[in-house]
Amino acid sequence: MSTGLIIAGLGIAAVGFAGRYAFRYAKVAQESLKKQMNALPNSGAFSKYYKGGFEPKMSRREAGLILGISPSASSAKVKEAHKRIMLANHPDRGGSPYLAAKINEAKDYLDKHKH
CATH class of the missing domain: 1.20.5 (Single alpha-helices involved in coiled-coils or other helix-helix interfaces)
Structure with missing residues (x-):
């Protein structure tokens, strides 16, 4: 024991x-x-994401940053980027309605203002 x-x-x-x-x-x-x-x-130099907020009025630069593409990208690239980002941020899947609206606004802006 x-x-x-x-x-x-x-x-x-x-x-x-x-x-x-x-x-x-x-x-x-x-x-x-x-x-x-x-x-x-401490800067955002190592991040691939834009650290700023939204501008009061949508611009080509901001639309490109939101979709993660060049502001002068082709319509096919805009459509593909929009689809990819909306799949991740759609309100029906738990995403923010505000972000979804900004994503749609960016796509519409780039489609409307093609050069």
Whole structure:
């Protein structure tokens, strides 16, 4: 009986030491990651998404940014980009009605103002 208690005690001690080591290592790794993240530039240079809000009146530039295409893209590219983005943002699938309206406005603007 005493042998079982000794083995159980050693097992609990081993788990405690392993947990202590894991906790310390995780803390050091987290601090290192935080330092590396703070060293990165804070600008949106690494993001492919536009960080600004919407303009009061739709422009070719804004329509292109919303659809993720060049403002001078072909009608086929506009249609394909609109379809792709609306699938992800449609209100029937949990998307925002406001964003869906802006996406439709961007498509209509580019279709209407083709050069």
